[in-house]
Amino acid sequence: MTSGYELLDAGDGRRLERFGDFVVDRPAPGADDPLRAPDAWDGADLRYERDAGWLARAGQEVPGAWEMVEGDLRLELRPTATGQVGLFPEQGSNRAWVRDLIGQLTVTGGEPAVLNLFAYTGAMTLSAVAAGAAVTHVDGSRPTVAWARRNADLSALADRPVRWIVDDAEAFVAREQRRGRPYDGFVLDPPSYGHGAGGRTWRLSERLPGLLDACVVLTGPRPAFAVLSAHSHGFGPDRLADQLASALRRRPADVDAGELALRAQSGARLRLGAYARIIGR
Numbered sequence: 053m054t055s056g057y058e059l060l061d062a063g064d065g066r067r068l069e070r071f072g073d074f075v076v077d078r079p080a081p082g083a084d085d086p087l088r089a090p091d092a093w094d095g096a097d098l099r100y101e102r103d104a105g106w107l108a109r110a111g112q113e114v115p116g117a118w119e120m121v122e123g124d125l126r127l128e129l130r131p132t133a134t135g136q137v138g139l140f141p142e143q144g145s146n147r148a149w150v151r152d153l154i155g156q157l158t159v160t161g162g163e164p165a166v167l168n169l170f171a172y173t174g175a176m177t178l179s180a181v182a183a184g185a186a187v188t189h190v191d192g193s194r195p196t197v198a199w200a201r202r203n204a205d206l207s208a209l210a211d212r213p214v215r216w217i218v219d220d221a222e223a224f225v226a227r228e229q230r231r232g233r234p235y236d237g238f239v240l241d242p243p244s245y246g247h248g249a250g251g252r253t254w255r256l257s258e259r260l261p262g263l264l265d266a267c268v269v270l271t272g273p274r275p276a277f278a279v280l281s282a283h284s285h286g287f288g289p290d291r292l293a294d295q296l297a298s299a300l301r302r303r304p305a306d307v308d309a310g311e312l313a314l315r316a317q318s319g320a321r322l323r324l325g326a327y328a329r330i331i332g333r
Contacts, residue, residue, distance in 0.1 A: 174200030
């Protein structure tokens with residue numbers, strides 16, 4: 053099994069990536085420039101087309117799942133109906149930032165309690181618990197939470213302190229407020245659009261401020277850290293910094309913000325979203 057992830061090239065609305073043993077060709081709306089390494093694309097094992105789904109190279113079959121090593125984590129990947137494979141590589145810098153910070157916190161203050169909302173298949177959760185945190189992992193999809201738990205097993209972290217919660221993020225946070233359960237830090241990577249509890253429509257532009265305010269109730273206005281990211285049009289670094297700073301009653305200048313971007317082996321740069329993060333104590 054080949055370790056790690058690599059962006060090989062990007063352009064013409066697509067991205068070419070190596071996830072462990074598989075080279076994957078899939079759409080990337082932010083890849084506006086021409087291809088830098090057109091010959092490399094002939095080596096793709098898998099290609100995703102929005103109208104046809106997943107296609108394998110001639111003579112091969114689309115795999116049901118495979119495994120990849122990222123640092124000290126072992127993760128299950130699989131081709132999904134939406135074109136995802138179970139890992140957002142562009143979040144790697146945020147995962148490393150959280151891991152390093154938690155390592156510092158455990159030296160000075162024991163086991164920090166972290167709330168991870170829209171937690172997907174658990175790479176951030178596992179990075180945090182590997183560094184010494186206790187994590188509440190919340191996602192609205194039962195199969196996705198089961199996938200995250202498999203990743204914990206694969207990474208030999210199943211015995212670490214993780215609460216695996218299948219729930220609507222807003223509803224869960226509201227219940228945690230009523231319970232008076234405190235947290236030291238939080239991580240949010242919310243979707244652009246979706247449906248919440250009771251069929252309520254989720255739109256990031258409408259719901260994010262209230263959810264951030266609710267998270268701050270759980271951590272207090274000076275959390276150990278907070279990370280907010282988005283892959284949504286119109287939510288660049290400045291907007292995320294403004295919203296996080298507003299919820300924490302801080303200045304936007306206090307917030308570290310930037311693009312979620314990857315540099316390809318070919319030299320291409322792929323923009324995939326934005327982040328804002330802060331150390332509060």
